[in-house]
Amino acid sequence: MASTGAGEGNKTAAGSSLHSKTLLKSQSLYQYILESTVFPREPDCLRELRVATATHPMAGMAASPDEVQLLGLLIEMLGAKNAVEVGVFTGYSLLATALALPDDGKEVNKGWFDFAFVDADKVNFLNYHERLLQLVRVGGLIAYDNTLWSGSVVASPDEPLAAATREFNVAIAADPRVHVCQIAIADGLTLCRRVA
Ligand SMILES: C[S@@+](CC[C@H](N)C(=O)[O-])C[C@H]1O[C@@H](n2cnc3c(N)ncnc32)[C@H](O)[C@@H]1O
Known part of the structure; x- marks a missing residue:
């Protein structure tokens, strides 16, 4: 822990x-x-x-510096040109994403996306997931922040946001539309590559 x-x-x-x-x-x-x-x-x-x-x-x-560095590398590897973020705060992760996009890339709020970063209200993560599966292209990446919730998913599983996070993690792990990886960086980062 x-x-x-x-x-x-x-x-x-x-x-x-x-x-x-x-x-x-x-x-x-x-x-x-x-x-x-x-x-x-x-x-x-x-x-x-x-x-x-x-x-x-x-x-x-705010997202952590090492986490946004990882996201930037993934965006580059993906060749992403269009990205969206849910949950902006001061724009730290948004700026890191924008800097990783090519010169003709865009942070946009509608259309067809290569990359999405979700860092807003945790209780709605499954709703965001369903919506983003309609907006992110097959092969695109959706990254969800705080998916270990400071370790509370294990340490205090009945805490309301820990419970919602556990529910999200179970649903994502069982979702055949994405390939997933849970990364123990920052507060927990779940990567979902859309495959269907
Ligand atoms: C954890 S912060 C985002 C941090 C940001 N990604 C960064 O690295 O600086 C969450 C943000 O989501 C916003 N938020 C919460 N609920 C939201 C919603 N339903 N729709 C959009 N934004 C929301 C909050 O106001 C807050 O700015």
């Missing part, structure tokens, strides 16, 4: 929560990842937004 998993469960913590959002047991190991691999590759404008977001009283709501 994480010692410092932040997630939205810790969203009122001071701004540093944006930089401590991990399920890793070692906070110093997480800082090492950020400082060795993430921050040196971070575009200036993304760094500026991250630093500004870290002063927000609800900074813990």
Whole structure:
């Protein structure tokens, strides 16, 4: 179990929560990842937004720097040109996505998408999933944030959002329309590649 998993469960913590959002047991190991691999590759404008977001009283709501780096790499590998995000906050993950798109790529709010990132109200994740399966092309990727909910899916499974998250995880694992992978990065990230 994480010692410092932040997630939205810790969203009122001071701004540093944006930089401590991990399920890793070692906070110093997480800082090492950020400082060795993430921050040196971070575009200036993304760094500026991250630093500004870290002063927000609800900074813990933002996606983590290592998580948006992973999403950017996946977007590049996918050759995505159109992307959508559900749950924007200060726009940190949205900007990271935009920076990973090619020059003719777009963040759009309607049409046919290659990539979607869902980071809004957790109780609606299954509703978003059904909608996005109509909007994301076959072969496209849908990424869902906070799918381990600071570890509460195991530690406090009856907590309302933990229960909703468990229900979502069970449904996704059984959904033949997607190939899935649960990643223990940030607060838990579930990748779904649409296959049907
Ligand atoms: C966890 S934050 C998003 C963080 C953002 N992805 C980032 O990295 O900075 C969740 C956001 O979703 C928004 N939200 C909550 N419910 C929503 C809904 N039903 N539709 C759209 N946005 C919603 C909240 O206002 C909040 O800005």
